[in-house]
Amino acid sequence: PTLAVPEAAGTAGRADGQTDAVRLFAERARAVLPGFEITDANREAVARVCRRLDGIPLAIELAAVRLRALSVEQLLERLDDRFRLLTTGARTAMPRQQTLRSLIDWSHALCTEQERLLWSRLSVFSGGLDLEAAEQVCSGGGIPPEDVMDLVGGLVDKSVLAREEHRQSVRYRLLETIRQYGRERLRESGEEAELRARHRAYFRDLALRARHDWYGPDQVAWFARLRADHGNLRTALDSALPSSGSSPYAPGPDGVRDGLVLATALCFHWIAAGALREGRAWLARLLAAAPEPSLERAEALCVQARLAVLQSDFEEADALLRECRELGEALPDPPPAAPVAYVAGLAALMRHDLKEAVTLLGEAADGHRAAGEESGVVNALMYLATAHGLLGDDDQAIARFKECLARCEARHEHWFRSYTLWMFGIETWRQGDPARAIEMEQEAIGLKQPFDDRLGVALCVEALAWMTADASAERAATLLGASQESWRAFGGPLFGYLEGYHDAAEAAARERLGARGFAAAFRKGVELPPGDVPGYATGHEKRRPRAPRTGEDSPLTRREREIGALVARGMSNKEIAATLVIAQRTAEAHVEHILCKLGFTSRAQIAAWVAGQGPAAQDHAGG
Template sequence: MGDIGCGGAPAEGGPSRGAEGNLPLEPDAFVGRAAELDELSRALDASRLVTVTGPGGVGKSRLAARASARRAPRDGVWRVELAALGDAEFVDHVVVEALGLTDHTARLPRETLRSHLAERRLLLVLDGFEHLVDACADLVADLLRRAPGLRVLAVGRRALSVAGERLVPLAPLGEEEAVRLLAVRAGQHAAGAGDEGQMRELCRRLDGIPLAIELAAGRLDALSPEQVLERLGDRFRLLTGGGRDALPRHRTLRTAIGWSHELCTPEERLLWARLSVFAGHFDLEAAEYVCGGNGLAAGDVLDVLSALLAQSVVTREETPAGVRYRMLDTLRAYGAEWLEGVGDAERLARRHRDWYVGLATWCELDWFSPRQREIAARVEADLPNLRRALEVGLTDPDEAHLGQHLAGSLWFSWVGCGRLAEGRHWLEQAVRIDSGHERPRLKALWVLAHVAILQGDTVPALAALRECRRRAERAADPTALAYAEHRAGCLALVTDDVSRAETLLRSALERYDGIGELNSNVLMARIELAMARAFHGALPDAVRMCEDVRRVCEEHGERWARTYALYVLAYAAWCEGDPAGARELLTDCLDGAHGFSDLLGSVLALELLALVTVTEGSAAEAAVLQGAADRMWPSVGLRLFGSAHYNTPHELCEARAREHLGDERYEERVRRGARLGRDEAVRRALRGSGAAVAGPAPGGGGRRAAAGASTQEPAAPPAREGGGTAG
């Protein structure tokens, strides 16, 4: 049969040998595809022409066979295999032969078909028609007009584009079904299934393509799953050996993909090869820039891309970042071989890097705007491509400054969108390179220091700041000096040197004013200065400064820094004996931070919500929130930066909760909170689950805090740059 996919025994009620029709028995167990089978069955009920499309090896033929067996009409299911036919003029002849018709008259085959089908109710399955589209489309349109009892199920890598056609695109298997298929097929070989983690990784690396999984299972009689994984770098050599009853184009993965390649025009093959430079999704603008030129005009990319979409080489997806496109890794690997073969891989890699350096530069500039959410979604969608651009940028000695610039420009993603560890990885690579370009290296240094501070790793942060300042002074770079001083102030703040923090942050803000800098980082410096003032007991100053930051944020549509201003204001409200006001501010803060995937902002808000919750009278719920925060901290770094100032609200909340619950019940509630996933914990905190929202509890106000050790209040709010504060 056509595509090797999820196979199976004959469906109940389906045609058998000797029944009307020629649908062959399925050779082995049919695995999964229940939802797709139902969708195709409904489509066959609703439309007289249904076309199953998808890339080679995805399982189109097996699915079509199973659905056909379910829906066999009075005069049967008749399958026509067209893959081996090379001449479009013989399409009608092949269909006549498949239907078992004999006509020795002078009539044309088309007339024979019209006559035979006119009064019959049957399902005609045209499998593997993609290289004969025009001839098949003409035949199908003609027969559907003249034979009211005819239904056609077409199976190919593109649409027929006939009026009334209903398309059913078939995607690769989901992870669970792919693993189940591999386990079933592997069980037919001596080695059998292996470690579940390895089996899952193998299915993931094979894109969930049934043909690839079938071929990999065939290798398990000689290799372990681990060995197969090790050899997937050359998947086209490894994945061979389809059964003798399989079509030639499905006996190896290379020939299955090569079949699609042969159907492409030279321009389509060229774009296929060039698109292989992308990792994951890409958008049209990126494809036009990276792939245009040198034989393919940028203005023609859309038309050629549309042709690849029609042939299931590329798929279109709706994402939070808009319409994007992607190729399965297997198809991308095939294109990459061709790109290497024509000697164009290095040039395309540089063009790809240049596009994403430009994208990151634009996103950084646009971060301080109402488009922050869009920027976050865009970077999320393009992370695989940004990583590839970083790899290229940081391994080319002659152009390493571009990699340094890219690593530094993505500070808002590392710091503001929950990617501190990944940012640290790239930034450490960047600062080890002496590219001969001082400015991008200086930027990478202060961003590295920022990330390390937020992780609570002060020694490398201090080293990066010292080097940044030394080099900035030598280069007379006022921007780098301002950022180095700012981050030094953050470091002093989280290490409890509050007086030094205030001095450095004021100096940094003066430097920012001197160079006309106003962005999210500058606002974070103001918030951090507000924290320092609060830690010194000057709570009104802290409130005034954060209200001013909130006003600027609202004027510019800035949402991320605003969450940290809300955090400080919420703590101030709690200190003034207004837990209801504090909860309202923290709800806004937590919702905003979680929306950016800002782990630091989220966990700080959770910690403070726990304190507000125990003040409101629900010690049990406060303990749950503390447990949830405890689980999140390891993904950020050192809990509460190891700072006594930042830790005071946590200790106060714990002391009050233990006093109300007792140690055993407190620990049990903390464990319950630690079992919550991040999304679940945030949802629970936002709805105030279990909290008895009431007025100030006795002894709850921060300024009434001299009543004893168990009620000792912190002198001021712990706030900090979550992707950006306190650090």
């Protein structure tokens, strides 16, 4: 079985020592390089080696042997060709355990012919897949669609595919080492170009479906689906580029067009996922690869301009919109004018050109309404309402905001509703009702959380800072600090038409707290983990649970208390599994549950907690 690996940068040297994979690497490294230790200088490189090798014990052992000639950093650089690198095992081991390739060859030989074929085809996926994707992309040519489910089950049984629970669905994942082996087999079969094209077409169609259904009750499910498939979306986009570095196969004009359609259809995904930089980068590369006049190019230019506006890159946005308009005039079947008017209107609003914003956003709302594009109507109306409010036309602003909320409620829609509440809250605060305004901002944050919409949360947090500056200068300063960090990650400055409110709130908080007090409160916000910001802003901060007593008051199950006692004795997950006659992965899962329930981050903390419970807890493993 694979070993636990460090999940993220900086976790290789936690208080519990190291993960099982890192410990194995260190032990095997010392066998060939006496005196080897995990240090601050090599800790992250070792962690990355273990992650790249998926925690596969044999792969880690073979990699450690290479330290005879390489540093850890050099070893990491060479893992792209791992089957050639990891070839020196113990001479006394069975042949299949002497090289990584021999081990995978042996596993491959145990599969049926159809399972081997599916294995190679599944290698075009990145980061996992679901059954629908496997059936659509991998069936045909020796694999009937109706056989895919049983073949997937067979690969799961043989541990070639890992089964993962995702909310109410199941996904499957190839370990990277297994995927690379399958990709070699796919390349040898001559099917790689066809499978890459089918993969790209599948995710193009998936993105188009997501865009069509985005405005409605399935919005959260679609967002979760796209986020889970973010690796596949990147792979599909990469395969559309003629200069793709991952394969020698050129996609052709149709492939580039597929990529352009895919990147454009992901507009809301780029925004909601906080991936504006990435979206702009893909669109720029694809637009450069497809310079010919086309409807797809015009639509991509408009989305690229929209993302640029959100990052306040107005010069770039102006150039993109200008080309989009010129292209629309030249095409026999021009794209709708409403999306361009919307982006231009949003840019005018952010530049504080309010009259121009009202004109353009009004045109966008009317155009979308005539075309029956409900999401476009709401999107334009909520910014049109904001422009009216800033111009002092309060009645028009409130009427537009209420219309937006009514339209969203009728479709059980949450994302646009959350943005409407953010802007409506600011207008309500401006009209002298801060209590109601704060409620609206906090409701908006709650609606944004299923999307992990960090841009949207940052906007609401910023607004809450203005609204609380009079009542609590310290809280306002903390909120300003948290908002600043979110904007920094987002990659753009605060929207221009909001800067006056920000400056006034900051000045008021500084005056009341003094320079030192403001700096301390602001730093507290800066240091808030992104995941804790919504809780702080809504008054639902995460609190670490107090260490409970064992027995009836403990949050741990009997089995978890038993495993906690074994952890306190210094046992590894493997030793716990052997002692209790359970699978090692089961033991690992129990340990993770214990850490989560007690609010701990290390095995050492579990041991200290058990010690604090008295002899009864420490002896629990024997009872």
